[in-house]
Amino acid sequence: MTITGSPARQDIVRRATDLVDLVRGHAAWMEENRALHPEVLEAVDGAGLLRLRVPVRYGGYESDMATVVDVIAELSRGDGSLGWVFNAWMNGCWLAGLLPDEAQDEVYGDMGGVGIGLSVSPTGVAVPAAGGVVLNGKWAFCSGILHGGWFAHSAVLAHEDGAQEPITVLVRASELAVVDDWHTAGLRATGSVTTLAEDLFVPDERVIRMVPLLTAGEHRSRLNAGSLVWQAPFSPSASAVGSAPALGVARAAWDLFFERLPGRKVAFTRYERQEEAPLTHLQVAEAAMKIDEAAFHVHRVAARVDAKTLAGEAWSTEERAVSRMDMGAATQLAKEAVDVLKTASGGSSIYSHVPIQRIERDVLAINLHGVLHPNTNLELYGRVRCGLEPNTDLI
Amino acid sequence: MVPTVESPTREQLVNRVAELVPVLREKAAWMEENRRLHPEAIDLLAEAGLFKLRRPKRYGGYEVDTSTLVDIGAHLARADGSLSWTIGVYWTPTYITGMFPDEAQDEVFATEDVRVCGSSTPSVMAAPVDGGIVLNGPSKFASGALHAHWQEVAAILIRPDAEPEPIMALVPMSDLELVDDWHTSGLKATGSITTLAKDVFVPQHRVIPMAAAMIPQSLSQANADSPMYRTPTSLVAAASGAGTPIGLAEAALEVFLERLPDRKITYTFYEKQGEAPITHVQVGTAKLKIDAARFHAERCAALVDEKCRNGEPWKLEERSQVRVDWGQAAKLAKEAVDVLFSASGGTAIFDRKNPLPRIVNDMNAVNLHALINPDTNTETYGRVLCGLEPNTVYI
Numbered sequence: 001m002t003i004t005g006s007p008a009r010q011d012i013v014r015r016a017t018d019l020v021d022l023v024r025g026h027a028a029w030m031e032e033n034r035a036l037h038p039e040v041l042e043a044v045d046g047a048g049l050l051r052l053r054v055p056v057r058y059g060g061y062e063s064d065m066a067t068v069v070d071v072i073a074e075l076s077r078g079d080g081s082l083g084w085v086f087n088a089w090m091n092g093c094w095l096a097g098l099l100p101d102e103a104q105d106e107v108y109g110d111m112g113g114v115g116i117g118l119s120v121s122p123t124g125v126a127v128p129a130a131g132g133v134v135l136n137g138k139w140a141f142c143s144g145i146l147h148g149g150w151f152a153h154s155a156v157l158a159h160e161d162g163a164q165e166p167i168t169v170l171v172r173a174s175e176l177a178v179v180d181d182w183h184t185a186g187l188r189a190t191g192s193v194t195t196l197a198e199d200l201f202v203p204d205e206r207v208i209r210m211v212p213l214l215t216a217g218e219h220r221s222r223l224n225a226g227s228l229v230w231q232a233p234f235s236p237s238a239s240a241v242g243s244a245p246a247l248g249v250a251r252a253a254w255d256l257f258f259e260r261l262p263g264r265k266v267a268f269t270r271y272e273r274q275e276e277a278p279l280t281h282l283q284v285a286e287a288a289m290k291i292d293e294a295a296f297h298v299h300r301v302a303a304r305v306d307a308k309t310l311a312g313e314a315w316s317t318e319e320r321a322v323s324r325m326d327m328g329a330a331t332q333l334a335k336e337a338v339d340v341l342k343t344a345s346g347g348s349s350i351y352s353h354v355p356i357q358r359i360e361r362d363v364l365a366i367n368l369h370g371v372l373h374p375n376t377n378l379e380l381y382g383r384v385r386c387g388l389e390p391n392t393d394l395i
Numbered sequence: 396m397v398p399t400v401e402s403p404t405r406e407q408l409v410n411r412v413a414e415l416v417p418v419l420r421e422k423a424a425w426m427e428e429n430r431r432l433h434p435e436a437i438d439l440l441a442e443a444g445l446f447k448l449r450r451p452k453r454y455g456g457y458e459v460d461t462s463t464l465v466d467i468g469a470h471l472a473r474a475d476g477s478l479s480w481t482i483g484v485y486w487t488p489t490y491i492t493g494m495f496p497d498e499a500q501d502e503v504f505a506t507e508d509v510r511v512c513g514s515s516t517p518s519v520m521a522a523p524v525d526g527g528i529v530l531n532g533p534s535k536f537a538s539g540a541l542h543a544h545w546q547e548v549a550a551i552l553i554r555p556d557a558e559p560e561p562i563m564a565l566v567p568m569s570d571l572e573l574v575d576d577w578h579t580s581g582l583k584a585t586g587s588i589t590t591l592a593k594d595v596f597v598p599q600h601r602v603i604p605m606a607a608a609m610i611p612q613s614l615s616q617a618n619a620d621s622p623m624y625r626t627p628t629s630l631v632a633a634a635s636g637a638g639t640p641i642g643l644a645e646a647a648l649e650v651f652l653e654r655l656p657d658r659k660i661t662y663t664f665y666e667k668q669g670e671a672p673i674t675h676v677q678v679g680t681a682k683l684k685i686d687a688a689r690f691h692a693e694r695c696a697a698l699v700d701e702k703c704r705n706g707e708p709w710k711l712e713e714r715s716q717v718r719v720d721w722g723q724a725a726k727l728a729k730e731a732v733d734v735l736f737s738a739s740g741g742t743a744i745f746d747r748k749n750p751l752p753r754i755v756n757d758m759n760a761v762n763l764h765a766l767i768n769p770d771t772n773t774e775t776y777g778r779v780l781c782g783l784e785p786n787t788v789y790i
Contacts, residue, residue, distance in 0.1 A: 261781070275783070278778075280781060282777055284776075285776040285780060325679060325682075379672055381675070382676055388670065
């Protein structure tokens with residue numbers, strides 16, 4: 001899926017790779033301040049990475065999914081929180097492309113790159129009003145809200161006849177109240193605070209009805225209807241995007257383990273050099289296998305999205321379930337790899353200035369996300385293979 | 396000499412084997428009971444061209460790549476593990492035969508669909524005599540000996556004033572005694588008995604140094620330019636054998652899902668096992684492990700094939716990665732089978748009514764082969780990643 005005029009995949013991914021050292025230099029500050037560093041955000045924007053899921057007519061790249069997951073993984077290798085926020089933005093930015101074209105002018109504007117986060121749980125209620133809806137609600141876990149101009153919130157539209165339907169609304173970050181409750185064990189620099197909407201009017205052109213989208217891929221953009229990026233279904237696309245942060249975090253653990261290895265002994269044993277201990281060899285190879293397997297799942301789910309979209313094929317329930325499972329498997333394998341490497345990193349690795357301890361906390365936090373959770377995704381796939389209906393709409 | 400024939404495509408070969416699976420599966424119980432392959436199975440596979448896959452083209456062979464072998468090996472194992480194992484074993488000594496002097500190849504490949512078995516542990520003693528060597532001693536684990544025309548005997552050449560040297564010698568089966576000691580817990584139908592050499596004379600052109608097969612340095616003039624013969628033999632063996640555990644695990648999943656609709660969970664209130672969430676997690680877990688196992692099998696074959704095509708030298712890390720891929724494929728496939736067998740209830744142990752016990756036993760046996768052993772391969776790979784020398788020559 002190559003878009004004329006867009007940079008090649010290797011070029012874009014290399015731009016992300018080039019940012020890793022800069023990002024790592026700010027990681028401690030970001031965790032301390034529970035926010036991304038302005039220089040990091042400038043560098044990401046300056047490298048054009050916020051354009052990946054922006055329509056070409058607004059200066060975007062409309063990159064394929066294989067590119068998107070590699071960029072997310074590289075940014076996550078720099079810092080887990082950055083990768084996580086970026087992953088959320090990739091989804092939010094895509095959702096904005098489903099709006100009517102005139103609404104996209106307002107959201108994408110002339111920014112070129114834009115950060116749009118999203119909430120998944122519909123903890124807001126919208127009621128119809130003249131020309132739109134009025135929104136009230138409270139959403140936890142608003143990754144990206146601190147640094148993005150817009151946010152895509154999940155809500156329930158309560159019709160006057162009592163019927164309810166799930167919607168997503170695009171709102172300006174400045175229209176929401178922020179509750180600074182982001183004191184967490186991991187992914188601290190995401191600043192995923194709680195937000196509130198109070199009698200907030202949202203015009204009809206910024207409302208997405210989710211049932212037609214999830215079941216039939218229906219959306220209101222005329223100009224994006226011909227784009228492969230927006231022909232891809234939501235859940236498999238989000239599965240590909242969501243599979244990538246944990247992979248990058250595990251690769252960071254790999255990098256940092258080998259940085260520390262040369263000077264290390266195995267304490268209270270006769271091993272003078274940790275790299276000569278057979279146990280280290282098992283640990284290192286086991287971690288390598290898990291990371292490579294995580295990458296296999298990330299690339300498989302991305303390739304499936306790209307290939308099926310290109311071919312214009314319909315998605316079976318099993319393919320959708322496998323996509324969710326790929327995300328869960330990548331996330332779990334990355335966690336297991338980090339656990340092996342962290343276990344092999346010794347008591348000195350628990351000091352706050354040693355990055356691998358942050359990496360461990362980040363990958364544990366990622367594994368607890370309700371959509372990524374490996375157990376939930378395994379069960380979902382197994383239900384489908386056993387002939388049952390999926391027990392979720394997010395598929 | 397047979398003229399070069401047009402080789403069937405990979406797809407044609409794989410489809411032929413896939414179509415044979417049901418009829419081959421019916422012979423599995425007989426084969427296990429009789430500790431040998433069924434003669435009709437051998438005939439069917441000969442007809443399908445499976446003994447030509449690694450035969451040089453100038454003798455009418457196909458010289459297929461190892462990715463094809465993975466696919467075919469997996470399908471054969473869906474039918475029966477011993478069948479896949481034995482056929483896979485033939486592929487490697489047949490390949491090594493192509494490294495012998497051309498005179499020896501003329502003799503061996505004079506037989507259409509010739510089957511060459513082998514051994515890799517040099518447990519036979521070789522003494523120099525006029526015009527060749529004399530062999531004495533046993534070769535254990537000679538998979539395929541019962542249906543082979545030749546054996547590649549691994550031996551140690553003892554000479555005055557020289558270090559003992561490992562060699563390979565091509566011996567007609569009629570020159571060897573067969574010791575029926577193949578009473579085992581798994582891979583029973585491979586008939587991997589011990590063969591015994593008693594004062595067997597082997598002319599010099601049918602002897603090569605084992606190093607020639609490992610490095611590799613073909614002593615064949617005619618095959619010198621064939622891309623197939625540019626790869627260290629233990630890596631070729633890895634790619635040739637990696638399909639077996641995959642197919643065994645896939646068979647286990649097939650059987651599990653076939654049995655599922657009629658099963659309850661005994662002594663619980665679950666009327667249908669397929670409705671229990673634990674079953675869904677088990678099925679999802681098994682499928683993930685199978686997919687990851689296949690990833691490793693396909694990765695090692697793809698690397699072998701790529702190197703064969705472009706003739707690039709092998710890096711140590713790549714060589715150890717091929718070995719670890721083989722081990723990891725076997726390990727993950729074994730874990731998948733364990734999950735499925737554990738979920739199959741007490742009735743699953745009736746080994747005349749369902750193939751799961753045979754699959755379990757075969758898988759356990761596969762994982763104990765010294766070249767496959769996941770722990771050994773993982774340690775070797777980790778040694779190399781930590782910058783140490785591998786502790787094996789089989790790489």
